[in-house]
Amino acid sequence: MRLMQKIGSWFDQRLQLGAPIRETMEHPIPRDTASWFYVFGSAAMTAFGLQLATGILLALIYVPSANEAWTSLQILNHQVNLGWFIRALHGWGSNFMVAIVLIHMIQVFLFGAYKFPRELTWILGVFLLLMTLGMAFTGQVLRFDQDAYWGLGIGASIASRVPLVGPPMVTFLLGGPIIAGATLSRFFALHVFVIPGMLMLFMGLHVLMVLKLGINEWPMPGRLVRRSDYLEKYHQLTQADGVPFVPYGVWKDVVFSGVILLCIAACALYFGPFGPSGQPDPTIIQTSPRPDFFFLWMYALLSLLPPEMETPALLIGPVIALIVLLVLPFVSGEGEKSFKRRPIAVLTILLLAVGLGEFTKLANHAPWSPVMDASGSVPVPSKFLKGRTALEVQGALVFQSKQCHNCHSLGAFGGERGPALDAVAVRLTGDQLVRQVIQGGGNMPAYGKNLNPAETTALVAFLETLHPSSQTAAQDASRGLQP
Amino acid sequence: MSMSSGGVSRREIFLKIALAFNGAVGVLLGVPVVRYLLSPVTRGRKPGYDSWISLGSINQFPSGETRLATYRNPVANVTDGETANIPCWVRNISNGKFQVFAINCAHLGCPVRWFPKSGLFMCPCHGGAYYADGSRASGPPERGLFEYRFKIVDGNLHIQAGEMPTPGPSALIQIKRLPCA
Numbered sequence: 001m002r003l004m005q006k007i008g009s010w011f012d013q014r015l016q017l018g019a020p021i022r023e024t025m026e027h028p029i030p031r032d033t034a035s036w037f038y039v040f041g042s043a044a045m046t047a048f049g050l051q052l053a054t055g056i057l058l059a060l061i062y063v064p065s066a067n068e069a070w071t072s073l074q075i076l077n078h079q080v081n082l083g084w085f086i087r088a089l090h091g092w093g094s095n096f097m098v099a100i101v102l103i104h105m106i107q108v109f110l111f112g113a114y115k116f117p118r119e120l121t122w123i124l125g126v127f128l129l130l131m132t133l134g135m136a137f138t139g140q141v142l143r144f145d146q147d148a149y150w151g152l153g154i155g156a157s158i159a160s161r162v163p164l165v166g167p168p169m170v171t172f173l174l175g176g177p178i179i180a181g182a183t184l185s186r187f188f189a190l191h192v193f194v195i196p197g198m199l200m201l202f203m204g205l206h207v208l209m210v211l212k213l214g215i216n217e218w219p220m221p222g223r224l225v226r227r228s229d230y231l232e233k234y235h236q237l238t239q240a241d242g243v244p245f246v247p248y249g250v251w252k253d254v255v256f257s258g259v260i261l262l263c264i265a266a267c268a269l270y271f272g273p274f275g276p277s278g279q280p281d282p283t284i285i286q287t288s289p290r291p292d293f294f295f296l297w298m299y300a301l302l303s304l305l306p307p308e309m310e311t312p313a314l315l316i317g318p319v320i321a322l323i324v325l326l327v328l329p330f331v332s333g334e335g336e337k338s339f340k341r342r343p344i345a346v347l348t349i350l351l352l353a354v355g356l357g358e359f360t361k362l363a364n365h366a367p368w369s370p371v372m373d374a375s376g377s378v379p380v381p382s383k384f385l386k387g388r389t390a391l392e393v394q395g396a397l398v399f400q401s402k403q404c405h406n407c408h409s410l411g412a413f414g415g416e417r418g419p420a421l422d423a424v425a426v427r428l429t430g431d432q433l434v435r436q437v438i439q440g441g442g443n444m445p446a447y448g449k450n451l452n453p454a455e456t457t458a459l460v461a462f463l464e465t466l467h468p469s470s471q472t473a474a475q476d477a478s479r480g481l482q483p
Numbered sequence: 484m485s486m487s488s489g490g491v492s493r494r495e496i497f498l499k500i501a502l503a504f505n506g507a508v509g510v511l512l513g514v515p516v517v518r519y520l521l522s523p524v525t526r527g528r529k530p531g532y533d534s535w536i537s538l539g540s541i542n543q544f545p546s547g548e549t550r551l552a553t554y555r556n557p558v559a560n561v562t563d564g565e566t567a568n569i570p571c572w573v574r575n576i577s578n579g580k581f582q583v584f585a586i587n588c589a590h591l592g593c594p595v596r597w598f599p600k601s602g603l604f605m606c607p608c609h610g611g612a613y614y615a616d617g618s619r620a621s622g623p624p625e626r627g628l629f630e631y632r633f634k635i636v637d638g639n640l641h642i643q644a645g646e647m648p649t650p651g652p653s654a655l656i657q658i659k660r661l662p663c664a
Contacts (some may be wrong), residue, residue, distance in 0.1 A: 067564025149566065153592030153647070154608070160651025167651045168524045176523050177532035177646035178569065179563035276651040281565040283553045285586060285594040288607040302591060307625050332581030368610040370624075372596060403601040417610050445612050450602040 002428075024211055028242030030234075032218030034249045037111070039256035040104035041210070044132075045203065046257035047097035050264065050427025051135075054090040055192070063140070064188035067262040069144035070279045077273060081392065088268035091143075094136055096264050098294045101132045106349055113216035115225045119329035121209045122201050126325045131199045132323060133294070138191035140292050144184055145276035150289035154302075161311045179282075215249070217336035226334055288369065298358035303368040356411045367416035370406040374414045381411035388465060395462025398455045410466075418444055423465045425473040433460045514534035532558050538573065541640045544581070549597050549615065552583075557645045572597055572604070572633065574615065575642065581640065584617050585648045592649065593653040597626065604628060618625035626650070 012018040015131035061080055063072040076083035105125065108114060136278070137155075141148045159173055160166040175182030209404030217237055240437065243249070274292075278284055291299050305313055339346050361371065380396050388396070407417035427434065437456060452461065467473045486571070534557045544550050552573045559567035571583040572595075584604070586594045593608035603620060604613040611622035618627040629648035634641050 063547065065562045065564070066566045067562050076613065150593050150608070153587060156647065157587075157590070157592040157649045157651075160649035162651070167649065170649055170651065171524045171646075174523070174647070177554050177558055178567065179647065180556070180566045181560060181564070184565075270660075279565065281568065282586065283551075283565075283568050283570045284592070285551070285570060285596055287594065289593055299608075303623065305623070306625050310623065369607055370605050370610060370612075372605065372607055375600070403598050403599055403603075406598075406605070440620070443621045445603055445614065447601070449615075450600075452582075473633075 018455065025246040026244045027211070027214075028238040029215050029245050030217040030237050031241050031243050031247050031248075033215045033253065034243060035218065036252055036256070037107060037110065038215065038249070039069075039253050040107055041207075042253040043257050043260045044097060044100045044104055045207070046260060047093055047100055047198070047264070048203070050093045051090060051097060052196070054086050054093060056446070057086045058090055061193065064142070064184055067143065068185045069142070069184060070276055073143065074277045084273050085268060087273035089264060090139075091274040092264045092267040092271070094139055094266075095293060096260060097439055098132055098136055101129055105129060108216075108344060109341040110342075110349065111216060112225070112339075112342070115335070115337060116227050116230055116329075116331040116333045116374065117213055118209070118216065119333060121206060122134055122329045123215065123326055124206045124209070126322070128199065128202050128206060130200065130322075131195050134195050135191065135199070135290065136188050136294055138195065139185070140295075140397050141187040143274065143276050144280050146278040146280060146284065146287045147275070147289050147291070149179055149280040149282060150287065151291055152183060152293075154289075158314055159454075160201040162315060177416055216337075219339070221336070221338040221340045223337070224335055224362070225337060259458060287373070290363075296363035297356045300363040300366075300424070303366070304362075370416075370417050371415040372406065374405040375403040378405055378413045380405070384410055388462070391458050392462045392465050395458035395460065398451070398459040401460060402450065402455070402459075404459075409443075421463065421466055423467050423471070425464045426468070426471050427474060428463075429474045429476045430460055430464050431476060435464050491505060492640055533643050535634070535643050536645075537636075538571075538583075538640045538642060540638055541575075541581075542638070544573045544575040544640065546575050546577050549599065550637075551597070553641075554642070554644065569644070570580045570594070571642070571644070572573065572628075574617075581633055582617060582634050583631040583640075583642050585631065587629065587648055588624060589626050589628055589650050590622070590624040590646075592647070624650075625643075 008018075058076065061072055061076050061083060063069055074153060076087050078084070082366070090363055108125065110123065141152060156170045156179070160170045162169060171177060173183075173186075174180075175186045179443070196202060214234060217234060278287060301313075302310065304323060336342055384395060385396055399410075404421075405414040407415040409420045412420075423435070435441075436444065436457060437451065437459060438446060438448040464473055508559045514628050536553045536554050536557050538554055543552070549559070550573050551570055553568055553570045556563075556567040568573040572586065574582040574584070576582065584595075588595050588608065588611050590606065590609055590611045593606050595604040595606045595613065596612070599603055602615045604615075604617070606612070606622070606624075611624040612620040613624070613628050614620050615626075617630060619625075631642040631644055641655050
C-alpha cells in the first residue's frame with residue numbers, strides 16, 4: 001500500500017493533476033440535482049466512448065475503398081470472429097447516442113439550463129448535436145451499400161440547389177464528378193478524423209463549463225434567473241444545501257451509463273448489425289433507398305413538400321432552425337426556468353415530437369412511393385371480379401397490366417400514391433373517369449398515349465363497377481334528362 | 484531588459500516579427516493545401532469531366548423501345564470499383580432518333596425505373612413519375628429527366644457523359660441539349 005502511495009505521489013509531483021481532480025470530485029452541487037433527470041449528458045459521453053472503441057476495432061478490418069468497402073463489411077459480418085457483434089455495437093451505439101443527445105437536449109431546454117450563465121454551454125451543445133448527426137450520416141455512408149450510394153446522390157442533389165456555388169460544391173463534396181472512390185475516402189476522413197476530433201474538443205469544453213459554472217439547479221417555479229444576482233444565489237444554494245459531486249451526483253450517472261451500455265449490447269446481440277444491403281453498384285436499379293432511422297423524417301418531408309416549396313425549405317429551413325437554437329439563450333437568457341411555468345416551451349417540444357414522430361411513421365410506410373412490382377405481385381381481389389361482365393373483367397386486366405395498381409389500391413392492396421379506387425364510381429361519373437384516365441390531372445399522369453380506345457372503354461367499365469352495394473354509382477345529371 | 488523609448492520592449496517587437504513571419508509561412512503553406520482540396524472542382528471546370536463514350540451498337544436498342552444501357556464512367560480509377568459503372572435509359576423513338584436519359588431522378592437523384600406497359604418512368608424514393616419522352620408526369624420533380632447529348636458513329640451510339648447530373652441551378656444538361664433527336 002505504501003508502495004502504491006509512493007508511485008502515486010511520484011506521478012503527481014510531475015503531473016500535478018491530483019489537486020484539481022480532487023477539487024472537481026468534491027465540488028458542491030445543489031442537492032436536488034443528484035437526480036435521475038441529470039444523467040443524460042454523461043450517458044451521451046459514455047455512448048461516444050463506446051463508439052470510439054468499437055470504431056477503432058472496426059477500422060482494423062474495414063477498407064475505405066469503393067472497390068472493397070462492401071466486401072470488407074461482409075468479411076466483418078461473416079468471417080471475422082464476432083465481427084458482426086462489433087459492427088452491431090457500433091450501429092446500435094450510434095442510434096442510442098443520437099437518441100440520448102436528443103433527450104439530453106430536451107431535458108436541458110425544459111429545465112431552462114441554457115439560461116444565464118450557461119449560454120455558451122448550450123451553444124456548444126447545439127454544435128455537438130450537429131456533429132452527432134454528422135457522425136450518423138457519414139457513418140451511414142461508410143456502410144457502403146445501395147442505401148449509402150443513393151443517399152449520397154440525394155445529399156448531392158440537395159447541395160446542388162444552393163444558388164451560385166451549388167454544382168461546384170457537389171463536385172467538392174463528392175471529390176469528383178460522380179459518387180465513387182474519392183467520395184468514400186473523404187467521408188471516411190470526415191467520420192474518422194475531422195468530426196470526432198471536433199466532437200472531442202467541443203465535448204471537453206462543454207464538460208469543462210458544466211464543472212466551472214456548476215450544474216443547473218433544479219428549476220423551482222417562481223425562482224427567476226436574473227443576471228444581476230444569479231451567480232450569488234447559486235453560490236448560496238450550493239453552500240447552504242450542497243452535496244459533493246462524488247459520490248452524491250455521480251453514482252446515478254455511473255448506474256445509468258452502465259444500463260445504457262447493457263441496452264446497446266442487448267440490442268446488438270438480439271437484432272444484429274445494420275446491413276450492409278445490396279452492393280453499391282449503380283447499375284443495380286431494383287432498389288428502394290431508405291435513410292437510417294434518424295433521417296427518416298427528412299425523407300418524408302422531401303416527399304410531401306409541394307415541389308415549388310422544396311428548394312427554399314431545404315436551403316432556408318436548416319439555417320432558420322440553427323439560428324433559432326443559437327439565439328435562444330440570448331433571447332430568453334433570464335426569467336422562469338421551470339417547465340411548469342413555460343407552456344410554450346412544453347408545447348414546442350410536444351409539437352416537434354409529434355411532428356417528427358408522425359413523419360418518421362409515414363416514412364416507414366412511404367405511401368408516396370409507387371409499389372413498383374404491384375402489377376405482378378398484387379392481384380385484384382376476387383370480390384371486385386365476381387358477377388362482372390366480360391368487358392368489365394377485361395377492364396380489370398387493363399387495370400392490372402397497365403400498372404394502375406402500382407399507385408392505386410383495391411381492397412387495401414396496392415400502392416397509395418393515388419387514391420384508393422374501392423369506391424371511385426361514387427365520386428366520378430363514367431365521362432369523368434375517361435377524362436381522368438386519358439388526360440391525368442391532380443397528381444396523376446395522363447394515359448392517353450398508352451391506352452387504345454378499347455382498353456379505355458374496358459378500364460372505365462370496370463372502374464364504374466367500383467362502388468359499395470349500398471351506394472349507387474355517380475351519374476351525370478344532364479344525361480338523366482334524356483329519354 | 485532594455486526598454487525602448489516608446490515603452491515597447493525589443494522582445495515584444497521580436498515576437499510580433501516572429502508571428503508575422505509564421506503568418507507568412509502559413510499563407511505560403513495554405514495556398515497549396517487549398518489548391519489540393521479544390522482540385523476536384525478546378526480540374527472539372529477547366530476541360531470539364533464530360534467526354535464522348537460509346538454505349539455499343541445501335542442494334543441493341545430496338546425501335547420504339549426503351550432499354551437500360553451501362554457505361555464505364557470516362558473519369559474513373561481502380562479504387563472506384565463498380566461505382567464507376569453508370570446506367571442510363573436509351574429510348575429509340577424510330578430509326579436514328581434517340582433519347583438518352585440519366586438514371587437519376589431530377590428530384591433527388593434516385594434511380595428511375597422504366598415501366599413499358601404504362602409508359603412511365605417511376606422513382607422509388609419520393610414518387611416522381613415521367614412520361615416516355617422524359618417530361619415530368621407527376622410527383623415532386625420540378626422538371627423532366629436529364630438527357631445526354633448523343634451521336635451515332637459507325638453504327639454505335641455515343642453519349643456525352645462523365646458527371647452525375649444534379650437538379651442544381653447550373654445542371655444545364657437540358658439547356659446544352661443539341662437541337663437533334
